[in-house]
Amino acid sequence: MPSPARVPRTSEAEVPPSPAVASLRGPSRVVVWLRRARPLHRWVGVPLTLLVLISSLTGILLGWKKQxxxxxxxxxxxxxxxxxxxxxxxxxxxxxxxxxxDHLGAPPGPIDRLDVRPSKGVAKVLFREGFWEVQVDLTTARVLSVDRRASDFIEALHDGSILQGEGSRVTWSTVLGLGLLVLSLSGLWLWWGPRLTRRSASSSRGS
Structure with a gap:
């Protein structure tokens, strides 16, 4: 009587895990980090929106200030x-x-700086209070114009120095810069993570 054919034994390492067993292992690292990135992206983006809007609008105005x-x-x-x-x-x-x-009918505040323009033969004298600018002829010392510089007010809004000077400028730029960095990195991961997950799932089904 012929002996029955021997069926080769398959090692446990060669047996693919069942879906039930795979589900017990929990979500993959990609899924975990996606779950962490979503609230981070949302809670950083919501309060940062106001700062980004102010910085964007004032930046546009500063780009056109000479026009x-x-x-x-x-x-x-x-x-x-x-x-x-x-x-x-x-x-x-x-x-x-x-x-x-003479223009204000009152004593002006202290001078902030002098901006000498050799190519025009004039000096812009800028005052600390009120964003005032007085242009003076360097040759005759005659006042050529007295006007406010709206661009200086816009610049103070743009960099945050309108709040408390240099300290607020540093804080504003740091918060805005770090916030945009976090939004950029988390947004990139939220875009790339799902694609990485789908690619990994397709590879598992094909093997």
């Missing part, structure tokens, strides 16, 4: 472009203070 006089006063031209003809800066500062005093 519209309402944003930044147009640059005047002085009597001479030769530096040997120019008045000393203390006379330029005094002329600017006198011009702003």
């Amino acid at each position: 519209f006089a309402v944003l930044q006063p147009p640059l005047r031209t002085g009597a001479s472009l030769e530096a040997r003809d120019w008045q000393p800066l203390h006379l330029i500062s005094s002329a600017a203070e006198a011009g702003l005093r």
Whole structure:
């Protein structure tokens, strides 16, 4: 009587796990990190939206500031472009203070900085209070214009320095920068993670 054919034994390592066994192992690392990224992306994005809107809108206005006089006063031209003809800066500062005093009818605040434009022969004298700008002819020390710089107010909004000066500027840029970094990385993972999961599932079914 012929002996029955021997059936080769299959090792446990070669037997694919059943769906029930696979489900007991829990979600994959990709799924776990996707679940963590979704609330992180949402809770960072919601409060950051206001900062991003302010930064975006003010950034657009700053890009166009030289195109519209309402944003930044147009640059005047002085009597001479030769530096040997120019008045000393203390006379330029005094002329600017006198011009702003006449315009306001009150003493102006302290001067913040002088922006000398050699190519135009003028100096922009910028004041700390009220975003005022006085343009003075470097040759004659004559006041050419007195106007507010809306662009400086917009810039203070843009970088957060309108709140408490330099400290708020650093805090604003740090929060905005880190928030955008988190949103970018979590958003990239939320886009790529599901594709990675589907690709892994397709490979498992095909094997």
